[in-house]
Amino acid sequence: MPVTSPEASVASTEQSGSPPRNTFSLRKSAIIAGKIAVTVGCLWYVARQIELAKIAEGIRAIDIGWASLAVGFAVLQIPVLGLRWSEILAALGVHDERISRAAAVVVTSIGAFFAQVLPAVAGEGVRAWYLVRLGSQWRAAVTSLVIDRAVGVGLLIALGFVTLLLPSGFTALGGSRVLVLAVYAALLFAGVVGLLLVPWIAPVLGRWRYTRWIADLAVDAHRVLVGPRSLTIVGLGCVIHALTIAIIWSLGRAQGLALSVPDAAVLFTVMIGVALVPISVSGWGLREVAVLSLLGHYGVAPERALLFSICFGLTMAVGSLPGALAWLLYSVPPAQPAAVRSG
Numbered sequence: 001m002p003v004t005s006p007e008a009s010v011a012s013t014e015q016s017g018s019p020p021r022n023t024f025s026l027r028k029s030a031i032i033a034g035k036i037a038v039t040v041g042c043l044w045y046v047a048r049q050i051e052l053a054k055i056a057e058g059i060r061a062i063d064i065g066w067a068s069l070a071v072g073f074a075v076l077q078i079p080v081l082g083l084r085w086s087e088i089l090a091a092l093g094v095h096d097e098r099i100s101r102a103a104a105v106v107v108t109s110i111g112a113f114f115a116q117v118l119p120a121v122a123g124e125g126v127r128a129w130y131l132v133r134l135g136s137q138w139r140a141a142v143t144s145l146v147i148d149r150a151v152g153v154g155l156l157i158a159l160g161f162v163t164l165l166l167p168s169g170f171t172a173l174g175g176s177r178v179l180v181l182a183v184y185a186a187l188l189f190a191g192v193v194g195l196l197l198v199p200w201i202a203p204v205l206g207r208w209r210y211t212r213w214i215a216d217l218a219v220d221a222h223r224v225l226v227g228p229r230s231l232t233i234v235g236l237g238c239v240i241h242a243l244t245i246a247i248i249w250s251l252g253r254a255q256g257l258a259l260s261v262p263d264a265a266v267l268f269t270v271m272i273g274v275a276l277v278p279i280s281v282s283g284w285g286l287r288e289v290a291v292l293s294l295l296g297h298y299g300v301a302p303e304r305a306l307l308f309s310i311c312f313g314l315t316m317a318v319g320s321l322p323g324a325l326a327w328l329l330y331s332v333p334p335a336q337p338a339a340v341r342s343g
Contacts, residue, residue, distance in 0.1 A: 063254045077319065078320070079105050079109075099131065113320045114327075116320045147221050154188075155237040198219060198222040271283075
């Protein structure tokens with residue numbers, strides 16, 4: 001039997017595997033560098049419009065009681081996120097004594113913590129890794145997370161559309177209200193029609209190798225969003241967004257901003273919508289520019305608007321800290337093969 005020398009193995013590996021890995025690494029590094037550049041550029045643009053002395057005054061004037069309430073809402077939001085994900089997993093048939101509701105909540109808290117200290121995709125990767133370690137297949141783990149994120153974005157668009165119909169001065173959006181409403185309506189219509197047409201479209205897409213994964217994902221999404229657990233999933237998603245609106249409203253009270261609930265809902269649509277654009281680090285920078293622009297149209301000083309946006313980001317970060325404790329204490333032994341468990 002011929003033996004391959006280590007030198008030959010290394011040479012073969014370098015010839016066959018290194019270029020793709022190097023290319024991927026360079027591409028990933030370029031994407032991260034681009035996001036950092038956008039964030040720094042946005043923050044630099046914002047910093048040119050403020051006076052640090054007024055920021056310090058605003059910090060001293062923050063009402064700790066209202067700020068603490070906002071943090072409480074942020075902490076409460078994570079278990080609800082975990083319950084929604086658990087319902088999605090159950091709808092996909094990924095649920096047993098190891099992948100329980102409690103496990104989903106703990107893993108979600110860990111993922112939320114990593115999403116605050118690293119790019120948001122890292123939090124999803126952590127959740128997928130834990131789920132696989134609990135016994136799920138990688139495909140099911142990734143599918144559940146894609147659907148979970150899609151539910152959140154879809155409800156954000158739906159609530160944003162309804163919010164812009166409410167009586168709030170912020171709904172003018174600097175004259176862009178009609179355009180934003182039209183875009184939201186088009187997205188909602190496309191999403192609902194696409195979901196309803198899945199039983200007819202999926203078999204067609206499943207005929208080709210390169211679109212088969214789209215068909216599988218569409219079928220799974222249809223099972224989750226049109227199945228018996230759909231109302232629970234949508235209801236939990238609405239509670240999550242309502243808690244974010246409560247956070248914004250509480251932070252407004254903490255800084256003496258007289259925000260009504262509709263005002264907070266409009267700010268929620270803008271702040272979370274901008275944060276979903278994947279060109280900055282967890283939405284930082286872009287969110288500050290958007291908040292300064294929106295609040296500036298209604299006479300809010302740039303310093304107060306910037307402090308409000310920063311407090312929102314810090315509140316979400318502090319609210320994720322229980323996930324750090326869960327990460328340190330939660331130990332998951334790898335799932336054993338089915339044959340071993342049955343024996």
